[in-house]
Amino acid sequence: MNRFGNGQVAVMGIVNVTPDSFSDGGRFFRPEAALAHGRALVADGADLLDMGAESTRPGFVPVAAEEEWARLAPVVGQLVEDGVTVSVDTTKAFVAKRALEAGAAVINDVWGLQADPDMASVVADSDATVVVMHNRHDVDEALDLRADWRRFFDRSLELAEKVGIMRDRIVLDPGVGFGKTQAQNVEAVSRLGDLRTEYGLPVLLGVSRKSMFGHFLGRAASERLAGTLATHLYGVELGAAMLRVHDVREHVDALKMRQILKDVR
Known part of the structure; x- marks a missing residue:
């Protein structure tokens, strides 16, 4: 069974080790700040942390693989030593390989194994989980989203199967905010x-802020918690197995209350 498909909703806390994050303005760019923030999110109840060192917001500045890993290395290594389950948000096989060697348990690829031809093999050589996100280079208002999901995810799963990544190590992400209109x-x-039904795989939902x-x-961006919580809880009702969030404590509380209310039925 997929480790994230066991009926429990996992809360993935976001740690942006970048100077240009849309949501936190580079507050955690320094390793000491990123470590402190990551530890605080774990104390708030995060099941795992998603570490990113290259912004994926519109108009982001690309970062060389060596620089991306240099930003991540001191943070990932220390958090793994702390016993934290670490996910690394990267599209680069070089960064993924270094992160897995340092003990990361999840690779979160916003291009679903399709950006770097070596990514699938790097993941296959480990026992890590991979998050495969749907993405597009261009926004198309006439897009048939379900058809495009099928095209994209079929390709990603084909790449995974070809190198031996078992399906119980794969999580899908619908890619909210990536190559899509607001509608x-x-x-x-x-x-x-x-x-979730079409592929029989756990789904991560990330709409935070x-x-x-x-x-x-x-x-x-600083006023979007209510909308985020409402949308994430709606996603959980539809079967989301993992939520990628900035505000961990609030999501943990909301999920606990949801479960308390369900248990009364």
Whole structure:
């Protein structure tokens, strides 16, 4: 059984080791700050931490693989020593390999094994879980999202199978906020259950503080917690197995109350 498909919703805390994050403005770019923040998220109840050292926001500045790993290395290594389950958010096989050697347990690839031809093999050589996210280079208002999911994920799963990555090590991500209109972002959340049913794999949902809440609610990034919580809890009802979040304590509390209420039935 997939480690993230066991009926429990995993909370993945976000740690951006970048100077240009859309949500936290580089507050955790220094290793000491990133470590402190990661430890605080674990204390708040995070099941695992997702570490990223290259922003994926629109208009981001690409980072060389060596620089990306140099930002991550002191943080990943120390958190692994602390006993934390670490995910590394990268599209680069070089970074993934170094992270896995340092003890990372998850590789979160926003291009679903399709950006770097060596990524699938690097993951296959470990026992790590891989998050395969749907992505697009261009926004197409006429997009048939379900058809595009099928095209993209079929390709990613073909790459995984070819190198021997077992399906019980794969999590899918509908890619909210990546190559989609705001209407398509809403559709991606609402069709999450279809994605889970079609592939029989756990699904990660990550909408934390995203621009859709600015678009629909008129809220700045610092004012998007309510929208984030509502959308994530809706996703859980549709079968999301993991939530990627900035605000860990609030999500842990919301999931606990949801379970308390369900148990009364």
